[in-house]
Amino acid sequence: MSSFTKRLKRELDSLTTTQLSASLFILIFFLIVPLFYMVIRAFFHNGRLSSYYFQALLSDPNFVTYPPNLNFAYMSRTSLGTFLFVGNRGPDFGVLFNSLFVAITVTVFSILLGVTAAFIMARYEFLGKIFFRVVLLIPMLATPFVNAFVIGKVLGQNGLFNYVFHDILRLLPFKVQISGLPAVILIQTISFFPIVYLNALSSFISIDPSMEEQAETLGARGFKVFRSVTLPLALPGIAAGAAIVFIISLEDLGAPIGLSGAFGSGLHQKLISFYIYSEFIGGLGSVEQVHASTYALAVIMLAIAVAVFLSIKKYVTLRQYAMISKGGRFNPRIRKLGPLGLIAVYLFLLGLVITASFPQIGVVVLAMSDWAYNGLPVPTAFTPQFMSELVSEPDVLRSIMNSLTYSSMATILMLVVGVSAAYVIARRKIPGKDALDSLVTVPIAVPGIILAVGYLLFFATFFSGTPFDPFLNPGFLLIFTYTVRRIPFTARSVFAGLQQTHESLEEAALNLGANRWRTFATIAIPLIAANVIGGGLLSFVYSMNEVSTSITLSSLKPEQGPITFYMSQVIYSSGAVGTVSVAAALGVLLMSIQLVVMTVSNYLLKQRVAFLGV
C-alpha cells in the first residue's frame, strides 16, 4: 500500500495531475454524467425502477410497425403525368427499425462503393487518376441539409432527373419520384461512402506489396489474391470506417430535414433522429415537457451505437496486423488496365463522382442563381444577392458570428483536453491510464442527438438558472458538446504526433534540469506543433459543421443558434421564397472554410487523408 501511494506521489507530478484532472473533468462532467442521468431517467417510471417506457415504445405501432409496409414502389397517374413513386409509401418498419434499416443499408452500400473505388485508386494506373482522386473528395465537403435539399429537388416530380431522362432524352417511359427511406439512403450513401473509401484506400496503400507477390508466386491469381490476402489485410481499416458510417447514419439529421424542405413531411421523417429532433423544435418551455419516451428512444439508440462501436473496436484490435515490412519504403503495386477494364473503371468512377459530387455542385448553383424559386428544373439567372446576404442580413450574420465564437472556444478547449489526455496516455505510466484511453474514445460511439438529450435533461434539472441552463444558454453548452464530440479525433492526432517523437527527446530535457512543465512546453509541444495546429484546424471545421447538437439545443433559444441551426430552420420551414438560397450560400461558406483548412492541414501534416481524422 505504501509503495503504491509512493508511486502515485511520484507519477502524479503537477503537470500530470493538471492534465489528468482537466481531461477527466471535461469527459466525466460533460459526457458520462449527462448520459448516465438520461439512462437512469429512462428506467424510472412513477419513481420506481421500471422498463415501462421501453415496453410502451416497443408496443407502439408508430415505433415498431408490424407487419412492416414493404410497398417499395408503385405506379400512379397524376396531373403531371405517369409516375413511378419510390419510397413514398414504403418500406416502413416503424421509427425504430427504419433507423436500423437505413443505417445498415447505407453501411453496406458505402462499403461496396468505397472499397471498390479505393481498390481501383490504389492498384490501377489510368489517365485522369489524379482528377478522380481530387473529385472523390468533393462529397466530403459538408453542406448539411442543403445537399439533401438539392437531391430532393433533383429527384422531385418536376426535378432535373425527370427533365433530363424523361423530357429531353426520353429514356424513361414514365417519370420517377424518389422519397422516403430510399431517398435518405441515397443521400447518406453519397455523403458517407468517402469515409469507407479513405480508410480502405490508406489500408490498401499500406499493404506491403511483397504480401501479394508472395501469394502470386504460390499460384494465386486475380480475385483470389484480393480475397485471400489483400482484403483480409485491409479489413480492420475498412471495418473501422464502416462502423463510423453506421453510427453517423443512425444519428444523421441532414437527410431527413433536407428532404422535408424538398418534399414536406413523409416517411423520410420516420427515423429515431428526426423523432427526437421534433421533440426539441416542438416549442419546449421546460424540461418537464420532454416526453419520457424520448429518453427511452435515446437510450435504445445509444445502446445500438455503443454495441456496434464496441464489437467493431474489439474486432479491429484483434486483427491489428503488424504490417511493418523489413527494409525501407516500398512502391505500391500499380498495374495497367486492359481496354475492357479501363471502360469499366471509367464508367464506375464517372457515375460515382457525378452522383456523389452533385449535391455540392448543386449547393453552389442554388446559392448563386434563381434555381431555388423559379419553379423550373434548371436555373435560369445568376444572382449575387444571396452570397451578399451573408454579410448584410442580420440574422445570417449573427448565426455566423455565433458559429465562429462557439467553434473557436471549443477548439481551444478541445486542444487543451486533447493534448492533455494524449500526453498522459502516451507518456505516463499512471494507474487508470487505460480508463482515460477508453474514455477519450467513447464519444465516437455517442450520437450527437443523444448527447443533446442528455444535456437538456441533466443541465436543465440540476443547473437551472445558471450559465449551464440549456434554456438560457444553449450556445454555451454547444462549446462543450463540440469539444466532447471531437476529442477522440483531436487526441488521436496529438497522440500520433507523440508516437512519432522519441521520448528520449523529453528525457534529455529532464536530465538537464528542466521540470515536467518546462519539458512539456519547450520540447514536447514544439515537436508536435504541426499535429496540434492541424488537429485544431480540423476540429474548428468540425465544430462549424456540427449538426445534431447545434440544431437541437439551439432550438431552445434560437437567437443563440449557429450557422447549421439557421440553415436547418430555413430548409425545414422553407416558407419565405429565396431563403433556401441563403442556406445554400451558408453552405458555400462552410465548404470554402473546409477547403482552406483541408489544404492547410494537409500541408502541415503532409498526409493526403489527414482531414478525415478517422
Next chain:
Amino acid sequence: MVRVRLENVVKRFGEVTAVSGVSLDINHGEFFTVLGPSGCGKTTLLRIIAGLEHPDEGKIYFDDLDVTELPPYKRGTGMVFQNYALWPHMSVFDNIAYGLRVMKLPGDEVKRRVRKILELVKLVGMENRYPTQLSGGQQQRVALARALVIEPRILLLDEPLSNLDARLRIEMRTEIKRIQKELELTTIYVTHDQEEAMVMSDRLAVMNAGRIMQVGTPSEVYRRPKNLFVATFLGRCNILKGKVIGRHNDLVDVVVNGLKLRGVLTGKPLNEGDKAFCIIRPESFSVREGENLFRGTVEWISFAGSYTQILLKISDGRVITANVSSNFRAETGSEIKLYASSEDVLILHPEEEAMAYSKEL
C-alpha cells in the same frame, strides 16, 4: 566528482525483471563501464541512475545523499542518449544552452560557457546549424557538449558510439576519454562492445540477465573471469570439460579426456574429483616449449596478419583454436605441439554451465 552507490537495485517491467539485485560502488572521477549483451538490463540500470526509471527495490546514493526518490531534473547528471536525442527544432547553440537557461544563468554567461564547451568538443562555428545538418560524429559531439556544459556531477553515456562507423568510433572513444580525464568526471558508460569497454574503462561491470556477473579492472575481468559468461563474453575461448585431480595453492590440476592440464582457479573453489571447465583463449597458445602440452594435427591454418590461426585436432578428436605468432608455418595434416602457460589456463567451477553464453569454439 561524486561517488555513486547502488544498493540491491531491482527493476521489473511486468513479468520481466530487467535489473535484479544490483549493487555497485563507483568511485570519484572513475570511468566505469557496464558491459553486457543487448537486453541484459544495462540501459535500464543507467536510466535508474539518471532518475528516468524508478527502481522497484533498492537505493541509489550520490555520495551519501539518497537520490532514489529524486526526479531526474534534480539529480544533476548529464546523459548522452544512444540516439543523441538532439532537439530538431533547436540550433546547436540552443541545444547546448538549454540546460544553462534552465539554471537561469545570464545571457553572457550562457554564451561564454557554450563557446568554451564547443572548443572542448571541437565544434566552434557550428552554433547556428540544426542537428539534421550535422554528420553523425558531429551530432554525437553536440550531445556530449549538451551533457557536459551543465557541469554535471555524473556523466552518463548510453552506447554513445553505437551509431557511428568503425573509424569514427575509435576516434570518438579517445576523445571522450580525453575530455573525461580533463574534467575528472565520474562517468558511467554503457556498451555491448567489449573492446570499447576494455580500452576506455578504469573499471567495468559485466552484466547478464539483469545481474552483475563480475566487477573489476579490464585486465582482471579478462584474465581472471569469475565465471563462464564473463570468460566467453570478453573474448573467444576454447572450453574443455574435465575433472579436478589435484591442487597446489592457486593452481589446479585437471584431466580432460586423458590430457593433463594445470591452470589457475579463477572462480569458486573446487575440490579433488569435482568437474571443472578449462578455458584457454586462442592467443594464450605458444609454439615455444613450456607448460601444458597440446599435441595434435593441423586441420586448418590461416594467416591473419598480426597472427596465424590454427585449428588443431587434439587426441580426443576435439578441435581447439590457437592464434600463434604470424611467422609460424605448418602444413595441414602435420603433427605439431602447442603450449599454454598455467597462468593462462583458467579453471572454472562447472555450476556456471547453465549460464554459459555458449560461444564454444
